[in-house]
Amino acid sequence: MARTCMGRDKRQYLYGGNTGTAYSIHKIGVQKMIRFGFDVGGTYIRFAVFDEAATAPLWAKRADTPVHDKNNFYSTIHDLFDEACTLYDRPERLGFSVPGAIHPETKILITANIPCISNINLGAELEDLLKLTVTVANDADCFVLSEYFGGEADGxxxxxxxxxxxxxxxxxxxxxxxxxxxxxxxxxxxxxxxxxxxxxxxxxxxxxxxxxxxxxxxxxxxxxxxxxxxxxxxxxxxxxxxxxxxxxxxxxxxxxxxxxxxxxxxxxxxxxxxxxxxxxxxxxxxxxxxxxxxxxxxxxxxxxxxxxxxxxxxxxxxxxxxxxxxxxxx
Ligand SMILES: [Zn+2]
Known part of the structure; x- marks a missing residue:
């Protein structure tokens, strides 16, 4: 996959000030379970790292969504992921929230907002790219799942x-x-x-x-x-x-x-x-x-x-x- 250096200058920290703390935990080797989650929208790709309870992001960043350029889209994802992996242990799995429908059998994503990833098996392509297990789900489902774990629909x-x-x-x-x-x-x-x-x-x-x-x-x-x-x-x-x-x-x-x-x-x-x-x-x-x-x-x-x-x-x-x-x- 061709990678470019776009995106980095466009990104902004959403929750600053705590990456130093997180890095210290990583370095002294007492880090507990870490969760990584991407939320891909038509305007921004948002990415956060959470601890097990995920009360609030430990670290988060966003980048503009390249909606028409698939190489650029993947390079943005890869750069964000690599950056998080310099701060936290590399996870074994990763979740993606996307706007659109994922066919339950073929796993093909149909999304109107981001044409460059529509009509493909996004999960399989991301697994090839990032070399780990990837689960992709609809953004509304991800919102409700979040509320299921400790929120308004808890348990x-x-x-x-x-x-x-x-x-x-x-x-x-x-x-x-x-x-x-x-x-x-x-x-x-x-x-x-x-x-x-x-x-x-x-x-x-x-x-x-x-x-x-x-x-x-x-x-x-x-x-x-x-x-x-x-x-x-x-x-x-x-x-x-x-x-x-x-x-x-x-x-x-x-x-x-x-x-x-x-x-x-x-x-x-x-x-x-x-x-x-x-x-x-x-x-x-x-x-x-x-x-x-x-x-x-x-x-x-x-x-x-x-x-x-x-x-x-x-x-x-x-x-x-x-x-x-x-x-x-x-
Ligand atoms: Zn309608």
Missing amino acids: KEFAFGLIMGTGIGGGIIINGKPFQGRSGSGGEWGHGGPVADLDKYKLPVLECGCGQKGCLDLYCGGKGLTRMSGFFGKPGLDAVSLVKDWKNGDRHATKVIEAWCDLTSSRLAAVLSPFDISSVPVGGGLAKSQDLIRFLDKATRQKMFNAPITDIIKPGKFLLFGGMRGAAFL
Whole structure:
């Protein structure tokens, strides 16, 4: 594999100041089990080293994701891995969180965000590259797996978690293992439409990239909020501004967020009722607003069968680094 020296100058430390300590532990030979986890996204490759409990990263770094150049992609991964191996003992296995579906039998990854690694057996290629055991899993599954180990879904036989970021997704963990389903899309609840109440808000039935029409993701993911704001008369507002304006009592933002909450909670109530679970962790950018998640939780519980009296939808405990942490537990 051709390697270049790109990437190093673009990287930034996410959690500085503790690498010296980690190196000392390594040097005096009392290091305990170390976990390595990569979280590959359409913008950044994030990489962290954890101890066994993985309460927080011991060391972490990120690099820009080369989305179109496979050689560059692998060289970035290799450089990050090599750097961690100068600080910590080389692990025997490594986990990768990726956006997309991994076919349960062929292990072929399909990802829209990173074309250079789509339609390949990423795990097998990474094993060749790094000479160790590699497990690749969907990013939503990794987030929920992270919550299964000490988070909001700690030790649950059945765990279901939501991702509410640019799009809407989710993951299922059964007995500590990601549930992939027939095609690798187990846990995806934002597609397969149409949303029941589009008429109520005079929203058009849009065609979705997944092949269906009127999917929730089109209206209620981060990008969907911008779209819905446009249908309500103010195009171009991003999800972060809409949530902020809603908290400040702005009339337009209130209309958009109330419609978002109504549409999303109806779908969620239908998805969650049969599982009757007590805790549903949420990750992704929208989960950073506790007020928004509380608003959604209350509306969802009111629509559920045997409506739960205490909150069930909660921001994930490891929200900020759940992808890397979940990957490290694969
Ligand atoms: Zn769709």
